[in-house]
């Protein structure tokens with residue numbers, strides 16, 4: 001029941017019973033919906049800010065709005081919803097062991113030709129506080145992301161990023177490369 005396999009971008013769950021499989025299907029669907037809500041809200045705000053005030057304005061969206069959107073979805077669902085990466089901007093988004101292992105799997109899968117936009121992984125794990133359903137979905141680096149995560153960032157943006165994130169590692173990304181992942185933890189019992 002706990003195992004799943006990552007097969008060229010799709011995840012297949014080896015379920016012990018149909019009832020358990022139903023529950024997992026429901027959790028996967030709900031996680032996908034939450035990720036979609038998060039991504040859509042963020043993209044909308046980012047686009048509006050870029051149009052209104054340029055990249056400098058948009059940094060505030062990522063800096064303030066991204067954690068706020070994550071917090072509001074987390075509060076409503078009772079889950080932990082966020083973003084993480086193997087190369088972090090905000091150290092507060094650091095992956096835990098399960099997330100770090102999943103990011104590694106995503107990178108390996110991408111290196112062997114898997115489509116990043118389709119990569120996801122889920123698993124039921126035993127944690128200190130009880131069982132948890134863990135879910136992650138890969139985030140590819142798109143063209144608009146290069147403004148703040150690429151290798152030729154405008155000096156004015158570099159200055160703002162340096163001030164806000166002295167330990168920033170989230171630069172130098174190439175188009176299509178794995179930027180990070182959405183991550184969700186659902187407590188089960």
Ligand code: HEC
Pocket residue numbers: 046055056057058059062063066067083084085087088089090091093139140141142144145146147148149170179180181
């Ligand atoms: C206007 C600048 C800007 C743009 C454009 C931008 N980001 Fe970011 N990004 C940031 C900032 C600032 C943070 C730190 C947010 C925080 O403090 O949680 C961040 C954080 C992240 C994180 C969380 C992990 C970490 O490193 O802290 C991910 C994942 C991410 N960005 C992906 C993207 C993707 C994908 C795109 C393109 C769709 C994108 N970003 C576009 C500025 C930007």
